[in-house]
Amino acid sequence: VPELPEVETVRRALDARLKGLAIESFHLPKRAFNRPPVKGALDGLIGSRVESVGRRGKYLIMRLDTGKHLILHLGMSGRIVFGTAGPHTRFQMTLEGAVVMSFHDARRFGTVGCDLPELGPEPLEDAFNGEALFQALRGRKAPVKALLLDQAVVAGVGNIYATEALFESGIRPARRADSLSRQDCDRLAAAIKRILAQAVELGGSTLEDTAYLDPNGDAGYFQLHVKVYGRKTGACGHALKATKKPLAGRTSLYCPICQK
DNA sequence: CCTATCTCCTGTAGGC
């Protein structure tokens, strides 16, 4: 469930704490992640220095002074912790000054050392707007929600923020993507930007079923502003419904009155 | 190329 705002919050904490530090050692347990690192992804890690930590969509990018990158993805239960982190630690790094970074992940959907896949525009950048979204949805008959969750359409949106953005723009999640007008796309793109920006400001969402905490152990506060996700009644005061079938495998809540 | 479905995994919630 870490989506763009949660990953960005983690990025900021990692960048602040690790920037400039050399990597002294790392440990990848035998039974670590569902998907092992790409061949060679961890070569030359020891001795290299962290220049900065970036982000693309939901991917963290550790830039090293060797010119190489180490990519991390939190999957759905992944969490980065400073210090040691218990039995579900899938990857651990010790940097100079005895700084320890642990990647904790109960469900093992996360990854370390993967390649960056093809990703759509960053939703908070100018390249993503109503016109770009309209073009991306042209000729697509999949449900609009399924395409918002497709990282090749727009990078970083997951179930929570897609659900919220569709509610705020008054669009049903099951609508065929190519049925959205240019005006629908303007409202939807604007809602995505507004919601993600607010969630970044609030340090992401810490919901009951996610237990997300940033590397310093701090919770996020966007859940206090959630209008649909995980609720029975929407912020509009109406009873929410779930789509008959999940969309792209995700539960999809919406307001049958406010969303068309 | 596009779409829908299955899969990985385990903590938690709900039912009886």
Place this chain on the structure above:
DNA sequence: TGCCTACAGGAGATAG
């Protein structure tokens, strides 16, 4: 109270 099952979801793989 306690066990058991269903469910949650990011993204890659696969079938049609």
